[in-house]
Amino acid sequence: MNWMKVKNFRTLLSSLFISKSGDYAYEVVFVFIVLESTHNNYLLTGFVYFFRFIPFLFFGPVGGWLADNYRLKNNLLLSEWLRLTVSLLLFITSLNGAVNLTILIVASILTTIGRSIFQPSYQTAVPRTVSADRLTGANGVSQVAEETASVVGPLLCSLILSFTDKSWVLLFNSVTYFVSIIILSTFSESDSATGAPFRIKKVYKETFSSIKLLYRDSCGLFIVILGSSVCILFTGSVIRFIIPAVTLSHGQGEVFTSWIFSLMAAGTITGGLLYGRFVRSTSPEKVMQHWFIYGLLLLLMSFTAFYSLAFLLPLAFVLGISGAFVDISLVTVIQSWSPEENIGKTFGTFSTLANTAEALSGLISGLFAVGGLMIVFVGMSSLIALTGITSMTFLTRKTVKNNHSSSTGRNEPDGSS
Numbered sequence: 101m102n103w104m105k106v107k108n109f110r111t112l113l114s115s116l117f118i119s120k121s122g123d124y125a126y127e128v129v130f131v132f133i134v135l136e137s138t139h140n141n142y143l144l145t146g147f148v149y150f151f152r153f154i155p156f157l158f159f160g161p162v163g164g165w166l167a168d169n170y171r172l173k174n175n176l177l178l179s180e181w182l183r184l185t186v187s188l189l190l191f192i193t194s195l196n197g198a199v200n201l202t203i204l205i206v207a208s209i210l211t212t213i214g215r216s217i218f219q220p221s222y223q224t225a226v227p228r229t230v231s232a233d234r235l236t237g238a239n240g241v242s243q244v245a246e247e248t249a250s251v252v253g254p255l256l257c258s259l260i261l262s263f264t265d266k267s268w269v270l271l272f273n274s275v276t277y278f279v280s281i282i283i284l285s286t287f288s289e290s291d292s293a294t295g296a297p298f299r300i301k302k303v304y305k306e307t308f309s310s311i312k313l314l315y316r317d318s319c320g321l322f323i324v325i326l327g328s329s330v331c332i333l334f335t336g337s338v339i340r341f342i343i344p345a346v347t348l349s350h351g352q353g354e355v356f357t358s359w360i361f362s363l364m365a366a367g368t369i370t371g372g373l374l375y376g377r378f379v380r381s382t383s384p385e386k387v388m389q390h391w392f393i394y395g396l397l398l399l400l401m402s403f404t405a406f407y408s409l410a411f412l413l414p415l416a417f418v419l420g421i422s423g424a425f426v427d428i429s430l431v432t433v434i435q436s437w438s439p440e441e442n443i444g445k446t447f448g449t450f451s452t453l454a455n456t457a458e459a460l461s462g463l464i465s466g467l468f469a470v471g472g473l474m475i476v477f478v479g480m481s482s483l484i485a486l487t488g489i490t491s492m493t494f495l496t497r498k499t500v501k502n503n504h505s506s507s508t509g510r511n512e513p514d515g516s517s
Contacts (some may be wrong), residue, residue, distance in 0.1 A: 108229040109238060111287045112222065115280045117245040119180065119218075122276025124253025126187065129261075129269040137199050144201060152208040153459030156452055159216035161307040162300075164448015167220040168441060173287045176225070179218035180284065184277035186210045191270035220447035227435045227443070228289075235435060237376040239428045244372035247424070251365050310445040314438075320384035320495055321437040321446070327491035328430055329453035331391045334480040334487075336461030338398055339364075342477050343412075349473055350409055360416045367420020374421065375428045382432045388491040390426045395485025397422055402477040 138144035166175050190207050193199050230238045260269050315322045347357045379386070397419045404411035438446040 106230060108287055111283055112225055112229065113242065113245050115283045116222065116242060117249050118276050119280040120246050120249035121253040121256065122273040124250050125257035125269055126273040128254050128257045129266045132266055133194060133199060134204055137201065137204060148204050148208055151205045152212050153455055155209050155212040156216055156455035159213050160448045160452030160455065162303055163216040163451065164220045164445040165303040165306060166217060167224040167444025167447065171289055172221045172225045173284065173289050175217055175221040176284050177281060179214045180277050180281045183211055183214040184274055187270055187274040187277060191267055191274060194267040194270060216451065219451050220444045223431060223435065223447045224444045236379065236382060236432050239431050240372045240375040243424055243428050244369050247365055247368040247372060307445050307449065310442045311449055314446065318437055321433065323491055323494050324384045324387050324433055325450050325453065327388055327487055328391065329457045330487045331484050332454050333457035333461050334484045336458040337464055338477065338480050342473060346405055346473050346477060347409060352409055360412055363413055363416040364420040367417040368424045371421035371424025372428065375425055382429045384433055385492055385495045387429045387433050388488050388495060390422065390429055392485050392488030392492065394422045394426055395481055395488055398481035399485060402481050405477065
């Protein structure tokens with residue numbers, strides 16, 4: 101199917117790609133700005149990044165609630181305008197040499213709030229623009245767009261830095277948000293939003309009610325969200341910290357590590373293109389099966405690292421493909437299995453748990469790495485696979501129990517004889 105012919109989806113996809121290209125360029129340069137401003141003080145650097153994730157705890161549910169109760173177009177535009185303003189102010193202060201720790205923390209918090217609003221609204225908008233039988237393919241294309249942006253963004257950042265300084269990357273990021281806003285303004289949406297009055301107490305009350313409803317009526321989806329969050333906790337540690345640390349400790353430089361991540365990104369793009377061809381239906385069991393395979397691949401990488409780091413390169417590509425299968429199936433299951441009126445809240449809940457897990461992953465890897473990098477590599481990879489297979493077991497038991505209850509209900513005497 102030519103996705104570019106679906107106007108609203110084309111609008112969402114174009115906005116995502118352009119916005120994410122700026123995001124990934126911003127991520128590269130933000131680290132340098134923080135290190136420069138803190139004079140390479142790693143404690144203060146960690147403090148800034150801590151504030152980048154904390155807002156997800158409070159605004160993840162808010163973003164989900166807004167997706168369910170307000171116009172998605174307005175939510176997306178609000179997110180882009182907020183991040184545009186932050187990036188532009190950071191550009192001005194950086195250009196004048198006025199960046200300090202307070203400005204960086206405030207910028208981190210506001211940027212994260214913008215992302216908390218954008219993610220649930222985007223994921224809620226996709227199933228409203230394509231038919232249910234095209235949803236998996238649409239998520240695959242979105243995954244390809246985001247991963248391509250993850251390659252294009254840093255490349256454009258490098259190009260800008262080769263001619264000028266870091267401040268102008270922030271201007272480039274602002275421009276991408278502005279272009280995204282222009283594109284999103286063409287998004288057409290039926291006026292189905294309830295426009296309920298916004299009250300923080302009400303937001304959290306409805307979010308907790310939707311979680312209880314999810315546990316009661318869609319336990320499979322509840323297990324997937326919880327299990328995936330646990331997997332992300334360990335995956336974040338392995339990918340962001342353990343693998344780079346292992347390669348450096350074995351005498352390889354930054355270039356080799358960059359190759360690993362480049363091949364991983366290439367694998368993710370390939371996986372996004374292949375997913376729709378090989379996977380026809382998605383279920384909670386399949387999501388956790390993909391997590392199990394992902395954990396096994398990381399475990400294989402940890403064992404091969406004992407003998408030769410060269411094997412990490414082809415395995416990184418395969419891991420990227422597996423990661424795409426995880427991401428696409430996870431998003432599709434949340435979209436398909438959530439009650440239509442609570443899709444945003446479900447994504448908000450997952451976003452909160454996933455980003456909290458990612459924030460904790462660095463702390464956990466740092467604590468456990470004291471016992472040895474390779475031990476942590478093997479141990480955390482095993483825990484991902486173990487979480488996957490344990491969740492699959494719970495899901496299978498739940499299915500068998502439900503089937504048994506249904507058959508028992510059908511065979512019960514009605515008491516009329």
